[in-house]
Every structure is written in structure tokens, then in C-alpha cells.
Amino acid sequence: MPKEKIGLMGGSFNPIHERHLEMAACALREAKLDRVLFLPTGNPPHKKEGLEDAEHRYEMTRLAVSGIAGFEPCRIELERKGTIYTVDTLSILKEKYPKAELYYLIGADTLFQLSTWRQPEEVVRLCSMLVMLRPGEDEAGVRACARAWNERGAQIDVMEGTQDEMSSSEIRRLLAAGEGISGLVPPAVEEYI
Numbered sequence: 001m002p003k004e005k006i007g008l009m010g011g012s013f014n015p016i017h018e019r020h021l022e023m024a025a026c027a028l029r030e031a032k033l034d035r036v037l038f039l040p041t042g043n044p045p046h047k048k049e050g051l052e053d054a055e056h057r058y059e060m061t062r063l064a065v066s067g068i069a070g071f072e073p074c075r076i077e078l079e080r081k082g083t084i085y086t087v088d089t090l091s092i093l094k095e096k097y098p099k100a101e102l103y104y105l106i107g108a109d110t111l112f113q114l115s116t117w118r119q120p121e122e123v124v125r126l127c128s129m130l131v132m133l134r135p136g137e138d139e140a141g142v143r144a145c146a147r148a149w150n151e152r153g154a155q156i157d158v159m160e161g162t163q164d165e166m167s168s169s170e171i172r173r174l175l176a177a178g179e180g181i182s183g184l185v186p187p188a189v190e191e192y193i
Contacts, residue, residue: 003099003101004034004097004099004100005031005033005034005100005101005103006033006034006093006097006100006101006102007024007027007031007033007036007037007103007104007130008036008037008089008090008093008102008103008127009024009037009038009105010077010086010089010104010105011041012040012057013038013040013041013057013061013064014050014057014168015057015168015171015185015189015193016038016057016060016061016168016189017166017168017171017184017185018166019166019167021064021065021068021071023105024036024071024105026132026159027130027132027159028071030159030160031103031130031159033070035070035072036070036071036072036105037072037073037074038065038071038072039074039076040054040058040061040077040078041077041078042054042078042079042084050172054078055078058073058075058078060185060192060193061073063186063189064185064189066188076089085117085119086104086117086118087117087119087122090104090122090127091126094126102126102128103128103129104123104127104128104129105129105130105132106129106130107131107134108131108132108133111129111131111145111146112142112145114149124152124153124154128154128155128157129154129156129157130156130159131146131157132159132160133158133159139158142158143158171184181193
């Protein structure tokens, strides 16, 4: 029996937006994943300023993925105390799903920062990574970085991703300016905000 293939979409989701969902849908389709778990972070080491309460970010995530086949919200990073590191989350998920293959979905910017993560060699041992290219990114540089990690034993694949350029910080800027965000976030998330 083939192993279940589980995608992991981590992030602050401050707020979750349509590009997050498009990236997950692309990975689900292209990498033939069985499902994608959306993991809003609780207390990340890199992003702290302007971070909404974890329960609000989880609720927005839950609303965003509700009713989408193969998408599930996951509280694993919210239920832990202290600073949350990916390596710890992956270890817990490996215990919870011992027969599954884990695929962490990241952007190219995150790939370039991978060496700064806590125990990056252990991270790439615990999961494969699917890197989503954004429009205008240096594809050759991204592929070279992935290749260098793969030569060290990682399993990193580069995917085309989506064409839309969008960020949570831009959505927060629009909200602060009193501008609309319709179409940038799922309707249920817009209503929640």
C-alpha cells in the first residue's frame, strides 16, 4: 500500500489569502498529495511584530479551507508553548503520521533562508520540500539552491506555483488604509476580518 503524501503549509497566515490556497492547490495537484495541512504558527522565531492573536489566525485559516477537498486546518503549532521551530513540528507530525511522506510547501525566499533555520539538516531529513516560484524570481538561482541542498541529501523540488503576487503584509496595508481586500482573501475571511 502506497504511503499517504501529506503537504504542510506553514505560516503566520496574518491573514491567510488566496495565494496561500492557490499554492496548496498547485502542490496537491502537481505533487499528487493526498491532503494539505495548514499550520498557523503559534510563536515563530522570525515573525513577531504585528502578529495577530493565534486564535484569530487559526479561525481565518479554518474558514479559508472549510469545504475544500484535501485541505485541513491543523492546530499543532498553536498548542505548544515557547518558540515554535519547524524541526519540532516535523518531529511531532512524523510520530503522528509514521507511515506518511511529509512535503513542506515553501516559497523561494524561504528556501534561501533554510540554512538559518534551527537544525536545517534534520528538517530536510524529516520531510521533502516543494518550493513555489513567484513571478519575477530568479528561477536559475532557486533551482541552483535546491540542487545544492539535494546534493547534501535533501529532496527539494521546484514548482511553478501561481502567477499572482500577493502578501499578507500588503493586505494589512490595504486594510490600514481603509481599502478593500475583496478577491485577495476568501469571502469568509474577509467577513471575519
